[in-house]
Amino acid sequence: MPIATVNPANGETLRTYEAMGEEETERRLQLAEATFRTYRTTAFEERARLLHRAADLLDEDRRSIAEVMTTEMGKPVGQARAEAAKCAKAMRWYADHAADLLADEEPDPSDVKDSGASRVLVRYRPLGPVLAVMPWNFPLWQVVRFAAPALMAGNVGLLKHASNVPQTALYLEDLFHRAGFSEGCFQTLLIGSAAVDDILRDERVRAATLTGSEPAGRAVAATAGEMIKKTVLELGGSDPFVVMPSADLDRAAEVAVTARVQNTGQSCIAAKRFIVHTDVYDAFTERFTRGMRALTTGDPMDEATDVGPLASEQGRKDLAELVDDAVRSGARVLCGGELPEGPGWYYPPTVLAGITRDMRVHREEAFGPVATLYRAADLDEAVLIANDSLFGLSSNVWTQDEAEVDRFVRDLEAGGVFVNGMTASHPGLPFGGVKRSGYGRELSGHGIREFCNITTVWHGA
Structure with missing residues (x-):
């Protein structure tokens, strides 16, 4: 190179x-x-x-x-x-x-x-x-x-x-x-x-x-x-973002959008896998998808831009291949998912639902503004899905139930657990991961x- x-x-x-x-x-x-x-x-x-x-x-x-x-x-x-x-x-x-x-x-x-x-x-x-x-x-x-x-x-x-x-x-x-x-x-x-x-x-x-x-x-x-x-x-990281029934859904969805597309989604600690309890899945999905659609993609020098181009042509190609593989395997595209025409290495904010374990996007890190949605029947399944990854950098959990917080902190395989907030690095806090x-x-x-x-x-x- x-x-x-x-x-x-x-x-x-x-x-x-x-x-x-x-x-x-x-x-x-x-x-x-x-x-x-x-x-x-x-x-x-x-x-x-x-x-x-x-x-x-x-x-x-x-x-x-x-x-x-x-x-x-x-x-x-x-x-x-x-x-x-x-x-x-x-x-x-x-x-x-x-x-x-x-x-x-x-x-x-x-x-x-x-x-x-x-x-x-x-x-x-x-x-x-x-x-x-x-x-x-x-x-x-x-x-x-x-x-x-x-x-x-x-x-x-x-x-x-x-x-x-x-x-x-x-x-x-x-x-x-x-x-x-x-x-x-x-x-x-x-x-x-x-x-x-x-x-x-x-x-x-x-x-x-x-x-x-x-x-x-x-x-x-x-x-x-x-x-x-x-x-x-x-x-790398493929951080889970878990939403439970007691969460503030409006705030969780708002933060979820930022957590997924910060730095045009090219962040190891960006939330990538959104695991939502079935009781609030539809309500969260509607809010989250609406927020992703509303983002402004364009010239990164424009102060109004939310999402710029990916850093390289190869990076965009790799991301598009992950999305295309998921769609061929049955994933549903709720927004985005298509390469835009014109110059630059842009990719639209994208939400995929119906993710299964055989899809590459489930196993690999999506380094760009692509979010995957999972429905969890209960807390046990949410933890299983969250840990079903080769990566373990950080995690986000949204709940007002302290017993649930204790369970997530105990069982999530990650270097960080951020409760009711977005993963971020700070000079005073240790930063790093486990597994790959x-x-x-x-x-x-x-x-x-x-x-x-x-x-x-x-x-x-």
């Missing part, structure tokens, strides 16, 4: 970049290793000062970088501005909290009294250069939620971004440099996917994090396992400690 900015609204190639060669890649690896030796000794106060400065600069750049993101991957420009603001918020959160999150810990003396120590500490130390392999769908946020905690922990970052967002990738490197971080603290590697394996095998790279597809996660995990390197993987959605956690204290050497310090009497 070429490293290029291709406008998904019209298919026009705007700018193409040459991939970095071995010599430049080696220079950057050397720089990362050398920078780490000194950066790791900086005080939290200095790291926080630099990260606050990066957040201030990002706020200043919000409109311009939003337009770059929209041009490169097609998200509605208002959502792009919101993404930039969220990144600045996360930078400030880690700048303000990292010192406490990584403070030395002293076990209770009674817990280690037979260890022979006069004193025991647990200290969090940085690992070194961390390789981040990042996707295009949230081209700022996915990177910042790795970079902010990694830099505050004293690590340095090497970014291999998706090949269709090179301008965003280069902006991030420039942002951290302008904020005052040393050149080697955060570097963008303009390389193709084939070059990742060699970099991950390099002994100077101590760990890796990847957000992306299941095949990409498998490849990185396999190499990291061979090299015995720590990884965090955030992969990956392993490890990003964000919060859990995320910053993923790339730390958790060191036991034992003092003899």
Whole structure:
């Protein structure tokens, strides 16, 4: 895949970049290793000062970088501005909290009294250069939620971004440099996917994090396992959105529309499978389908647009094939479902009912504005349908019954359960999944400690 900015609204190639060669890649690896030796000794106060400065600069750049993101991957420009603001918020959160999150810990003396120590500490130390392999769908946020905690922990970052967002990738490197971080603290590697394996095998790279597809996660995990390197993987999702009889149906349907089409439906944590109790199935379906039909699809630079183009022509083809397969197998199209004419990689908001287990859309992730509806006879069947997935990223449940909430929290196989609200990531909350959605956690204290050497310090009497 070429490293290029291709406008998904019209298919026009705007700018193409040459991939970095071995010599430049080696220079950057050397720089990362050398920078780490000194950066790791900086005080939290200095790291926080630099990260606050990066957040201030990002706020200043919000409109311009939003337009770059929209041009490169097609998200509605208002959502792009919101993404930039969220990144600045996360930078400030880690700048303000990292010192406490990584403070030395002293076990209770009674817990280690037979260890022979006069004193025991647990200290969090940085690992070194961390390789981040990042996707295009949230081209700022996915990177910042790795970079902010990694830099505050004293690590340095090497970014291999998706090949269709090179301008965003280069902006991030420039942002951290302008904020005052040393050149080697955060570097963008303009390389193709084939070059990742060699970099991950390099002994100077101590760990890796990847957000992306299941095949990409498998490849990185396999190499990291061979090299015995720590990884965090955030992969696909097919999140359930469960609606029970006691739910506020108007609010649930309204949120369901947003949850399905945020970022034009190209989000791992977007709700995708809508599992509705039979007592309220018809009422919810009518509200939800009406809301999906009412969305405005069009130019992502238009402030009135709700749904922009998909990021790539192949992505639209893959989505259309999932819908067509479902229809051939008996699914009913309640709205959308047909490729529009004209330029750009648009796909209409679509609702499918009558989903069965033999349909691909039941097993695979629909990465675009396509929702699938399921009817559940009772709570037990709702849980069974929700867990009938290879993925387990997050989940949404709508009910006013606390006993039902307890059951869902206990039994849903997911990294998050959001009750009467839409799944969202926040710097203070751990984020990640189970099953084929990956392993490890990003964000919060859990995320910053993923790339730390958790060191036991034992003092003899």
